Amino acid sequence: MQLALNPLASRQVAVIGAGAGGLVAARELRREGHKVVVFERGDQVGGTWVYTPKVESDLLGLHPDRTTVHSSMYQSLRTNLPRESMGFRDFPFVAKEEDEERDPRRFPGHTEVLRYLKDFASEFGISEIVRFETEVMVVDSVEGGKWKVKSKSKGGDGVDDEIYDAVVVCNGHYTEPRIAEIPGIISWKGKQFHSHNYRNPEPFRDQVVILIGGAASSADISRELAGVAKEVHIASRSVADEAFGKQPGYDNMWLHSMIKSAHDDGSVAFQDGSVVVADIILHCTGYKYHFPFLETNGIVTVDDNRVGPLYKHVFPPALAPSLSFVGLPWKVVPFPEFEFQSKWIAGLLSNRIALPSKEEMMEDIKAFYSLLEASGIPKRYTHNLGDCQFEYNDWLAALCGCPVSEEWRKKMYLEVSKNRHARPETYRDEWEDDHLVLQAHEDFKKYTLNGITKK
Numbered sequence: 086m087q088l089a090l091n092p093l094a095s096r097q098v099a100v101i102g103a104g105a106g107g108l109v110a111a112r113e114l115r116r117e118g119h120k121v122v123v124f125e126r127g128d129q130v131g132g133t134w135v136y137t138p139k140v141e142s143d144l145l146g147l148h149p150d151r152t153t154v155h156s157s158m159y160q161s162l163r164t165n166l167p168r169e170s171m172g173f174r175d176f177p178f179v180a181k182e183e184d185e186e187r188d189p190r191r192f193p194g195h196t197e198v199l200r201y202l203k204d205f206a207s208e209f210g211i212s213e214i215v216r217f218e219t220e221v222m223v224v225d226s227v228e229g230g231k232w233k234v235k236s237k238s239k240g241g242d243g244v245d246d247e248i249y250d251a252v253v254v255c256n257g258h259y260t261e262p263r264i265a266e267i268p269g270i271i272s273w274k275g276k277q278f279h280s281h282n283y284r285n286p287e288p289f290r291d292q293v294v295i296l297i298g299g300a301a302s303s304a305d306i307s308r309e310l311a312g313v314a315k316e317v318h319i320a321s322r323s324v325a326d327e328a329f330g331k332q333p334g335y336d337n338m339w340l341h342s343m344i345k346s347a348h349d350d351g352s353v354a355f356q357d358g359s360v361v362v363a364d365i366i367l368h369c370t371g372y373k374y375h376f377p378f379l380e381t382n383g384i385v386t387v388d389d390n391r392v393g394p395l396y397k398h399v400f401p402p403a404l405a406p407s408l409s410f411v412g413l414p415w416k417v418v419p420f421p422e423f424e425f426q427s428k429w430i431a432g433l434l435s436n437r438i439a440l441p442s443k444e445e446m447m448e449d450i451k452a453f454y455s456l457l458e459a460s461g462i463p464k465r466y467t468h469n470l471g472d473c474q475f476e477y478n479d480w481l482a483a484l485c486g487c488p489v490s491e492e493w494r495k496k497m498y499l500e501v502s503k504n505r506h507a508r509p510e511t512y513r514d515e516w517e518d519d520h521l522v523l524q525a526h527e528d529f530k531k532y533t534l535n536g537i538t539k540k
């Protein structure tokens with residue numbers, strides 16, 4: 086049952102973060118007639134895509150008092166999604182061939198993505214509503230369903246207190262490292278890094294490196310390291326036994342099972358029985374959701390990387406729709422999904438769209454959690470959408486009354502995944518889905534006129 090709709094309303098909304106999620110949330114909220122302030126602790130928009138050579142004082146990223154760096158970008162990073170499918174739907178991420186400074190590649194480097202996000206912010210006038218170098222310290226619910234937002238600006242004296250009707254949390258989730266637990270690691274003498282603090286391969290030159298993890302960053306970084314390190318050993322949970330051993334095309338890279346234990350003589354033993362004496366362990370083991378500013382009296386918790394309870398990864402039923410999260414799902418095409426989630430939030434806050442009752446939302450969440458449990462999927466995979474992402478996006482689109490994901494975008498995601506698997510080294514420069522690129526560009530004509538994006 087959907088609740089009856091009230092008259093349309095314009096709300097005062099605080100958006101936390103000016104990365105891709107916060108930028109599109111701000112745009113959608115303003116399109117819907119809300120008044121928006123975006124809080125950004127950095128000095129520019131772009132979030133993750135603001136590359137910095139700086140690393141944290143604790144390279145493992147565990148010490149609570151360490152100096153922190155937001156972005157986990159490394160110097161050589163090129164996108165692992167093609168620009169056509171990566172961009173926001175009505176602001177296509179097309180190559181700007183006329184500008185020599187720009188990177189026209191289909192899978193561009195990180196600077197090009199940052200420029201695209203800056204173009205987006207300026208096209209839609211978002212930068213003007215961002216309070217830069219202003220960190221949200223506390224978000225606390227107050228009477229009447231409103232929110233107190235305490236923020237601190239760089240150089241300012243003291244903390245500002247303001248009241249908002251709603252808060253949209255877009256603070257990103259690639260900053261707080263998760264590391265692998267390794268028996269005996271305390272007495273192991275080598276160096277440890279988390280990929281959050283990986284920028285380039287120089288610190289690994291001539292070293293024997295063990296890299297833990299089997300996801301995108303581990304694939305890129307291991308190849309880059311093989312060019313300078315003495316040996317690269319990859320410990321991965323998600324590899325079939327027959328793939329273990331020396332990697333084809335490399336004379337200094339090996340694939341192993343997970344690590345069993347580390348020892349004070351510098352050796353590291355793997356579950357498959359192999360042993361390596363290593364200089365460095367690099368944890369490419371992902372990140373934790375982290376909302377240090379959020380005070381909800383225990384209504385929203387993070388338990389084994391499940392942020393919950395959340396209806397469809399966005400709303401805690403007891404606090405909906407005034408508190409919402411953009412960008413929690415992973416293994417997705419992020420920007421267009423942020424856009425769908427933001428449209429939903431904006432439409433709900435204005436009463437154009439209705440939510441089910443709190444009880445119905447809780448029932449839905451319980452059923453979802455039971456399904457995960459029955460399928461043997463651990464809690465920490467709650468927000469891994471992967472194959473379900475387009476179904477999820479289309480569900481959101483139907484609620485918002487906007488067009489569902491384009492067929493070419495869905496097909497391109499599958500084609501690129503296949504190509505990445507078949508040509509892990511070269512998929513960014515060799516592909517066979519040009520017909521989908523053409524379809525995408527045909528579609529983009531709706532939004533671009535002589536290179537100028539229609540508002």
Ligand SMILES: Cc1cc2nc3c(=O)[nH]c(=O)nc-3n(C[C@H](O)[C@H](O)[C@H](O)COP(=O)(O)OP(=O)(O)OC[C@H]3O[C@@H](n4cnc5c(N)ncnc54)[C@H](O)[C@@H]3O)c2cc1C
Nearest residue numbers: 102104105106125126132133164165220221256257259412
């Ligand atoms: C190494 C790496 C490679 C990736 N490659 C791709 C790719 O190829 N293609 C792709 O589509 N996606 C990729 N991603 C995913 C990427 O994270 C998303 O594309 C997207 O940029 C996430 O946007 P976001 O707004 O959710 O978070 P972020 O970009 O992290 O932005 C969050 C913002 O919130 C701000 N903030 C945080 N806390 C506060 C606070 N308390 N007060 C004020 N401001 C705050 C931060 O400063 C930051 O600017 C990659 C991610 C990583 C880490």
